[in-house]
Amino acid sequence: MLDKNYDPQTLEKNWYRFWEEQGYFVPSQTEGDGSYCIMIPPPNVTGSLHMGHAFQDTIMDALVRYHRMNGESTLWQAGSDHAGIATQMVVERLIDAEGKTRHDYGREKFLERVWEWKAESGGTITRQLRRMGSSLDWEHERFTMDNGLSEAVREVFVRLYEEGLIYRGKRLVNWDPVLHTAVSDLEVLSEEENGHMWDLRYPLVQPEGAKEPLYMVVSTTRPETMLGDCAVAVNPEDARYSHLIGEFVELPLTGRRIPIVADEHADPELGTGCVKITPAHDFNDHQVWLRHRDETAIADQPHGGLINIFTPDAAIRDNEPEEGQLIPAAYIGLDRYAARKRILADLEELGLLANVKDHKLQQPRGDRSHAVIEPYLTDQWYVRVQPLADPAIEAVEKGDIRFVPDNWKNTYFEWMRNIQDWCISRQIWWGHRIPAWYDSEGNVYVARSEAEVRERHGFGPEVALRQDDDVLDTWFSSALWPFSTLGWPEETERLKTFYPTSVLVTGFDIIFFWVARMIMMGLKFMGEVPFREVYIHGLVRDTHGDKMSKSKGNVLDPIDLIDGIDLESLVKKRTEGMMQPHLADKITRATRKEFPDGIPGFGTDALRFTFAALASTGRDVKFDLGRTEGYRNFCNKLWNASRYVLMNTQDQDCGLGSEPIELSAADRWIRARLDATTDTVTESIETYRFDLAAQAIYEFTWNEFCDWYLELSKPVLTGDSASDAAKRGTRRTLVRTLEGLLRLAHPIMPFITEEIWQKVRPLAGAEGDTIMLAPFPKTDPESADPQAVAEIDWVKQCILGIRRIKGEMNIAPGKPLPVLVANASDQDRIWLETARPYLDFLARTESITVLDDESEAPESAIALVGGMKLLIPMAGLIDKEAELKRLDKEIARLTDDIARTEKKLENPSFVDKAPEAVVRKERDKLAQHAAAIDNLRAQREKIAAL
Structure with a gap:
């Protein structure tokens, strides 16, 4: 018998341990045919579970459990990402507390410390995934830095290099001056900040003897970068400056001349219409430079005007010997912001600072260091992407890969058709070190190992080789995830069985960074797409639709919702998690309104059901704690209903023997309704409408099974007129309906369904040791029974x-x-x-x-x-008089409401100015009140006549 009270925390931990110990998460071929595979988007080894993870993992686990129950050999591949920058920062903070830096340790010793940290503290999120009930194949868990995946990374790099698809070049990148590395666009957060716009006078170069100096005025938010200007651009259609195209200006403070060029990048409507071009420190300017490099390649434009003025720390660099005094000595060594102040002061002294005004700007900051990102010219490794992108575009165009919802393919096409070469090198130590070696003359040799370089080129031990210090972008190894985790480059059984995978479940924000790159790499190295479908889910937002973030103070920890947390612990946890105390107080106040004693702990099943119920295709999820509380009540309803079933069937004849049974209309009706619900749930899961699946399960369980069928069973089971055959029929229907319902709900609510199923299974004649491997319900067309319905x-x-x-x-x-x-x-x-x-x-x-x-x-x-x-x-x-008095009071209330509504609708100001929907709502309310009064008056007449 089930315990009297439903205690999710206890039963959930016990059942997960049982499932994992029994090896139920490991795929095995059963009587069904086919395979089904989902690759988990590998969470960062430094990470912890957040609401987005919990939502996404609920969807994936529901799919995996559903297909596993349908007899398919099902794999949900477990694994985590080494998270290069994030992990290195964690360990650097640890050794910083010792008063040391990674350079004190040296590369080898530092990496040993990282591996030690990973072994001790890197599994937080995997433990939390278990708490969410995620049925991942932990026995074959992979890590992007394990030996097998590292071999795959080297193999891909070498093959691409040998085909000319990887090269080393000097290009502009997002540079983090704190971490001293290039970072991807995804690692750059652009936030609106208060700043300034400065108008600077650039003197025109005039013939000797000109009486008055003439100027072009340019506007900039970064005056310090003027030291690297190579041109001033004006729009070719701007009549104000057309006569100056091809002329020159004196670049203040530097003594250099730079040309005036015509380019559509200059917007005549923005500022003065004149734009300074600094190609080594602005991505747009770099494109202008590429279009006009011949015009900028004049005698006093070193490097053709492509001048990097910063050190890796974003300070003004010194001059190279061959450059002379390219950069004025007064600014060398100054931090970029100190240089800004000095440059502005000097310009003002020269009368060249025309104006300054407040200005809102989008400031790019590193998501890890929070430093202002600097467009920076460096030597980096790149993938030549276009040859890889073309087949990836075609695969989606042909329908080999389907996006759900379909409109996301347009975002994919937009990115892929405007793709740029991919910078894959990072200047950190933790990651896959680039398999390239240099000799003393700087020649580069790419191979799978140093030994292979020496063998290929006949180098003996006397030839010194130095491996490239850079590591690969984390997205490079992640792009190989669907096949590297299955054993590639070896042709393993897992690779043959599960590649291509079935569906990728992910957020829209990494369609380009991860999804597109997996498609490119899968087609290149496997000759086939990595997955058949891409289900794009929305973001999890708070009740008001705001994105959850620490800065907003609206972050929720899914584990807190599952296990519960008191308010004091919540404040402490948020503060220790780097949230400012006032934000921790803010979230606590918001929680206290609904839960005065803290979050009570709703259990995993209630949280998972909440996510499923909110998972409408492609839409962002507005998470509401009140709904989770409601689904905790739903779990309790199912628990109590199951207790009723068990109390009326245990140690009773449930019609499994040879004795005759008789099915009542209610018995036949509930069977038909279960089948109809099964059809709805099956179709909804197959089409990724988890919200409709959850709604169907909820409606059937609460309204039809609990509120109606259990009540309809009582006169049969407790009445004296029902035959033994009828009672057997109702008992059998009770246990079989409940058993089928549990299997139907299991993919979304795995724990409570397993607990109850173990008690109901023998009574219903079901076989098996776990509901996980029991067959998902199938419908019987003959059970439709319209007469009983x-x-x-x-x-x-x-x-x-x-x-x-x-x-x-x-x-x-x-x-x-x-x-x-x-x-x-x-x-x-x-x-x-x-x-x-x-x-x-x-x-x-x-x-x-x-x-x-x-x-x-x-x-x-x-x-x-x-x-x-x-x-x-x-x-x-x-009581006739009391009832007449009540009716009169209600009629008077509605009459007053009608008068107020009619007055509002008679007001032309309201009718003409209010939105049509508001006016229509008022008219509908008027009609409803009028109908209600008619009914009340009719009722009053009946009672008055008694």
Whole structure:
């Protein structure tokens, strides 16, 4: 028997341990055919579970459990990402507390410390995934830095290099001056900040003897970069400056001349229409430079105007010997912001600072260091992407890969058709070191190992080789995830069985950074797409639709929702998690409104059901703790319903033997409704409509099974008139319906369904050691039974009609009443006879009398059931005076509401100016109130006539 109270925390931990110990998460071929595979988007080894993870993992686990129950060999590949920059920062903070830097350790010793940290502290998120019930194949868990994946990374790099698809070049990158590395666009956060716009005067180069100096005024938010200017651009259609195109200006403070070029990048409507071009420190300027490099390649433009003025620390660099005094000595060594102040002061002294004004700007910051990112010219390794992108575009165009929702393919195409070469090198130590070696003359040799370099080129030990210090971008190894995790470059059985994978579940924000790159690499190295479908889910937002972030103070930890947390611990946890105390207080105040004593702990199943219920295709999720509380109540409802079933079936004959059984209309009805629900759930999961699947399960469980069928079973099980065969039939229907419902709900609610199923399974005649491997319900077309459905729908209408009358007349629900029936058809008469036990028990009917002539009936309240009328005589049932007084009060209230609404609708100002939907709502309200008054007045007349 189930415990009296539902305690999710205890049963969930026990069942997960059982599943994992029994090896149920490891794929194994069963009687079904085919395979099904999902690759987990590898969480960072430094990470912890957040609401986005929990939402995404609920969807993936529901799919995996569903397909596993359908007999497919099912793999959910577990693994984590080494998270190069994030992990290195964690370990650097640890050794910083020792008063050391990674350079004090040296590369080898530092990497040993990273591996030690990973072994001790790197598994937080995997433990939390277990708490979420995620049925990942932990026995074959992979890590992007394990030996097998490292071999795959080297193999891919070498092959691409040998085909000319990887090269080393000097290009502009996002540079983090704190971490001293290039970072990807995804690692750059652009936030609006307060800044300034400065207008600077650049003197025009004029013939000797000119009387007055002439200037071009340029606007900039970064005056320090002027030291690297190579040109001033004006729009070719801007008549104000067309006569100056091809002329020169003196670049202040530097003594250099730079040309005036015509380029559409200059917007005549923005500022003065003149734009300074600094190609080594601005991505847009770099494109302008590429278009005009011949014009900038003049005698006093070193490097053709492509001048990097910064050190890796974002300070003004010194001059190289061959450059002379390219950069004025006064600024060398200054931090970029100190240089800005000095340059502005010097310009003002020269009368060249025309204006300064406040300005809002999008400031790019590193997501790890929070430093302002610097566009920076460096030597980096690149993938030549276009040859890889073209087949990847074609794969989606042909339908080899399908996006769900379909509109996301347009985002994919937009990115892929405008793709740029991919910078894959990073200037850190933790990661896959680039397999390239240099000799003393700087020649580069790419191979899988130093030994291979020496063998290929005949180098003996006397030839010194130095491996490239850079490591690969984390996204490079992640791009190989669908096949490297399955054993590539070896042709393993897992690779042959599960590649291509079935579906990728991910957020829209990494379609380009990860999804597109997996498609490119999969097609290149496997000759086939890495997955057949890409399900794009929305972001998890708070109740108000705001993105969850520490800065907003609206972050929720899914584990806190599962296990519960008191308010004091919540504040402490948020503060220790680097959230400012005032933000921690803010989230606590928000929580206290709903849960004064803290978050009570809703259990994993309730949280998972919440995510599923909110998972409408492609839309962002507005998470509401109140809904999770509601689904915790739903779990409790299922638990108590199961206790009722078990109390009425354990140690009883449940019709599994040879004794005859008899199925009532209610038994046949609930079987038909379960089948209809199964069809809905199956179709919804297959089409990624988890919200519709959850809704169907909820409606069937709460409304049809609990509220109706369990009640309809009571007169059969407890009444004296039911035969033994009928009782056996109802018991069998109870246990089999519950057992089928549990299997139906298992993919979304794995724990509670397993706990109950273990108790119900023997009573229902189901086989197996776990619901995980039990078959997902299939429907039987012969069980549709429209006759039983029609009869029980009729019974429900009768019961609800009688209950409504009692409610309207303030009659106690349990008071038995005589019921008169008028205008009954032949079918109504049959059902009145067969359904009498249901009506007596649930509607509390004292007697039922069929009238041949309705005129014989006394004054009665009426409920319509199709064409049939249920009449309940009112005489003696109510306090006439009290009821008339109540009705008069309600009529007066509605009359006042009608008067106010009519006055509003008679006001032209309201009708003409208010939105159409608002006006329509007021008119609908008026009509509803008028109809309600008519009904109340009719009711008053009936009662007054008693």
